[in-house]
Amino acid sequence: MASYLVTGTSRGLGLAMVAHLANSSESDVGVIFAAARSQTPDLQSLVKKSSGRVVYIDMDTTNQVNVDNAVNAVEKRLGDQGLDYLINNAGVGGFAPGWTENLTDLNEEFNVNVSGTHIVTTLFLPLLRKGQAKKIMNIGSTMGSLALAEMFSIFPLPAYKVSKAALNALTIQWAQALSGEGFVVTSINPGTVKSAMGGGKVADLTLEQGATGILEAIVKGGPEKNGKFSMITVPGWENAAGLHRYDGSFMQW
Numbered sequence: 001m002a003s004y005l006v007t008g009t010s011r012g013l014g015l016a017m018v019a020h021l022a023n024s025s026e027s028d029v030g031v032i033f034a035a036a037r038s039q040t041p042d043l044q045s046l047v048k049k050s051s052g053r054v055v056y057i058d059m060d061t062t063n064q065v066n067v068d069n070a071v072n073a074v075e076k077r078l079g080d081q082g083l084d085y086l087i088n089n090a091g092v093g094g095f096a097p098g099w100t101e102n103l104t105d106l107n108e109e110f111n112v113n114v115s116g117t118h119i120v121t122t123l124f125l126p127l128l129r130k131g132q133a134k135k136i137m138n139i140g141s142t143m144g145s146l147a148l149a150e151m152f153s154i155f156p157l158p159a160y161k162v163s164k165a166a167l168n169a170l171t172i173q174w175a176q177a178l179s180g181e182g183f184v185v186t187s188i189n190p191g192t193v194k195s196a197m198g199g200g201k202v203a204d205l206t207l208e209q210g211a212t213g214i215l216e217a218i219v220k221g222g223p224e225k226n227g228k229f230s231m232i233t234v235p236g237w238e239n240a241a242g243l244h245r246y247d248g249s250f251m252q253w
Ligand SMILES: NC(=O)c1ccc[n+]([C@@H]2O[C@H](COP(=O)([O-])OP(=O)(O)OC[C@H]3O[C@@H](n4cnc5c(N)ncnc54)[C@H](OP(=O)(O)O)[C@@H]3O)[C@@H](O)[C@H]2O)c1
Pocket: 007, 008, 009, 010, 011, 012, 013, 014, 036, 037, 038, 059, 060, 061, 062, 088, 089, 090, 091, 092, 093, 112, 116, 139, 140, 141, 142, 189, 190, 191, 192, 193, 194, 195, 196, 197, 198, 199, 203
């Protein structure tokens, strides 16, 4: 019975991942720590329905004291066990109509998407070291790929693109630092998912498809995936005609 901690679970992909995990067999998934900066009605309802399996953890990923308190709360619940899977999902990003010349949101996006991920990974590491699975997954984006920057230049998201490229760089640093201890640290790309951030109806995938793809990728990822950036796999979308192919392949940095 593996334990999971997902950040940014108030809504969107994070909430959908918690819902998916809560519906999974108890022989595969044990306790699920749903971390968020507030307990929204949807999250509250999942916690209530789960009979103690989904545990709400109050956590703003950018606030070190807050993350420290979250570690203590998780440790208390786990007892002698470690934490198996960490999914760094919390993120921000928005269209910047003024483009790069008027880029004003860089610090905020960098703070959440990169520094927050780093704080959470660092402070949860002792618990992850005690875990069996030793898997850490960061949620990347096509927008963070330098190789594909030209192709995606029509999207006015300069701060998001910079922060997600840096998140990929951070993923590599952690993968190298922890590979000797048997960890698998990866960056996963969910393509476009119908969340507030993903562009609502115009996105390719439902929240359930995106969440399932991410969760399957973290469970299946072996050492060959350490320090790699991959697309999720979505049955029926492997050869999609749009900008993304959901075939589980490695992405270009
Ligand atoms: N949707 C897509 O198409 C897509 C594509 C590629 C990558 N991604 C990535 O997938 C992840 C989830 O995105 P989404 O589509 O689900 O977006 P979303 O619906 O906007 O949800 C973002 C989540 O992150 C949380 N969050 C933001 N800042 C936080 C902080 N400092 N501490 C804790 N939680 C924080 C939000 O909490 P609040 O409710 O408190 O604001 C919310 O729960 C992000 O990392 C995003 O970059 C999404």
